[in-house]
Amino acid sequence: MKQPEPVYKLLDWIDPNKLNWDGLYGLSTNPNAIPLLEANPDGIHWNMLSKNPNAIHLLEANPDKIYWPYLSTNPNAIHLLEQNQDKINWSFLSCNPNAIHLLEKNPDKITCGGLSKNPNAIHLLEQNQDKINWHFLSDNPSAIHLLEQNLDKIHWGFLSFNPNAIRLLEQNQDKIKWMHLSKNPNAIHLLEANPDKINWNMLSKNPNAIHLLEKNQDKIDWQFLSTNPSIYEIDYKTMKKQMVDIYFEELMMVVLHPSRIQKLLDMGISIDELDDCI
Numbered sequence: 175m176k177q178p179e180p181v182y183k184l185l186d187w188i189d190p191n192k193l194n195w196d197g198l199y200g201l202s203t204n205p206n207a208i209p210l211l212e213a214n215p216d217g218i219h220w221n222m223l224s225k226n227p228n229a230i231h232l233l234e235a236n237p238d239k240i241y242w243p244y245l246s247t248n249p250n251a252i253h254l255l256e257q258n259q260d261k262i263n264w265s266f267l268s269c270n271p272n273a274i275h276l277l278e279k280n281p282d283k284i285t286c287g288g289l290s291k292n293p294n295a296i297h298l299l300e301q302n303q304d305k306i307n308w309h310f311l312s313d314n315p316s317a318i319h320l321l322e323q324n325l326d327k328i329h330w331g332f333l334s335f336n337p338n339a340i341r342l343l344e345q346n347q348d349k350i351k352w353m354h355l356s357k358n359p360n361a362i363h364l365l366e367a368n369p370d371k372i373n374w375n376m377l378s379k380n381p382n383a384i385h386l387l388e389k390n391q392d393k394i395d396w397q398f399l400s401t402n403p404s405i406y407e408i409d410y411k412t413m414k415k416q417m418v419d420i421y422f423e424e425l426m427m428v429v430l431h432p433s434r435i436q437k438l439l440d441m442g443i444s445i446d447e448l449d450d451c452i
Contacts, residue, residue, distance in 0.1 A: 182206045182406035187388055194400040195219065202226060206406035224248065246270060268292065290314065312336065334358060356380065378402065 184190060190210075194200045195217040201207040202222035208229060211218050220239040223229045227250040233240050234254070242258070245251050246266035252273060255262055264280070267273050268288025274295060277284050286302075289295050290310035296317060299306055308324070311317050312332035318339060321328055330346070333339050334354035340361060343350055352368070355361045356376035362383060365372050374390070377383050378398035384405070387394055399405060 181409040181412045182209065183409040183412075184210075185384070185388075185405055185407055187391070188399075188405050192396040194397040197397075198222060199397045199401050201400050202229075203401050204403055204405075206403045207400075208232070224251075230254075246273075252276075268295075271295075274298075293317075296320075312339075315339075318342070334361075337361075340364075356383075359383075362386075 195202070195214075196219055200219050200222060201211060201217070202219040203225055205226055205228040208226075211223070211229070212232070218232075220236070221241040221244060223239075224233060224241040224244040225247055227248055230248075230250050233245070233251070240254075242261040243263035243266050246255060246263040247270055249270060249272040252270075255267070255273070255276070259276075262276075264283040265285040265288050267283075268277060268285045269291040271292055271294040274292075277289070277295070277298075284298075286305045287307045287310050289298060289305075290307040291314055293314055293316040296314075299311070299317070299320070303320075306320075308327040309329040309332050312321060312329040313335045315336055315338040318336075321333070321339070321342070328342075330349040331351040331354050334343060334351040335358055337358055337360040340358075343355070343361070344364070347364075350364075352371040353373040353376055355371075356365060356373040357379050359380055359382040362380075365377070365383070366386070372386075374393040375395040375398055378387060378395040379402055381402055381404040384402075387399065
């Protein structure tokens with residue numbers, strides 16, 4: 175049976191009137207806000223939407239509104255980028271984890287800063303360590319082994335963002351940048367143990383901090399919270415209805431298949447009798 179796409183709704187405690195629609199930190203970047211954006215197309219910020227991995231169908235329907243530099247970062251837009259290579263921003267594409275094949279075919283267009291951020295480019299970075307941007311590499315979740323081998327090159331501010339660097343950060347808590355750590359989804363235990371060091375603006379972006387934000391709503395930065403995918407939860411009621419509708423539609427396709435109808439007619443059942451049954 176065909177499975178419905180996930181449907182999301184805002185958490186009960188989120189006030190939709192406080193959410194931000196505009197700019198870099200608005201709903202258009204939120205991957206779970208697509209139904210809300212579809213219902214309010216005038217509120218879409220198309221530049222920011224071009225970064226949204228779940229907005230490809232909207233972008234395909236509005237190609238004139240695509241902002242190609244930001245689309246170049248979008249991991250789900252590779253087919254569009256392949257079809258429009260003259261519009262690619264190669265600096266932004268260099269950090270796109272799904273664009274490795276394009277980058278390998280165009281090594282002269284790669285930027286080292288962008289590539290150093292790319293979690294799928296570790297093999298390229300290992301082969302070209304003299305070109306690594308260690309600031310950006312410090313934020314790369316796939317680069318922990320390189321960082322452990324080059325502790326003197328780590329940028330601890332960027333490392334504090336890195337979800338896979340928790341062990342290094344725990345071992346070097348005096349070097350943690352707490353503002354950056356507040357955004358780190360794997361650092362909740364450190365933040366809960368040091369509530370006085372939390373930066374609430376950055377925490378508002380943290381998808382694993384919803385329980386803390388709910389308890390401290392007066393400290394929320396609603397602009398940053400608007401980008402947080404965890405302000406939404408799966409709408410099981412709507413999805414259940416969709417499942418019933420899909421089941422009924424597929425059942426009718428079987429019941430009303432022409433070959434089945436013909437068999438019933440051959441058995442002497444009239445069209446009127448079939449209508450009564452349906």
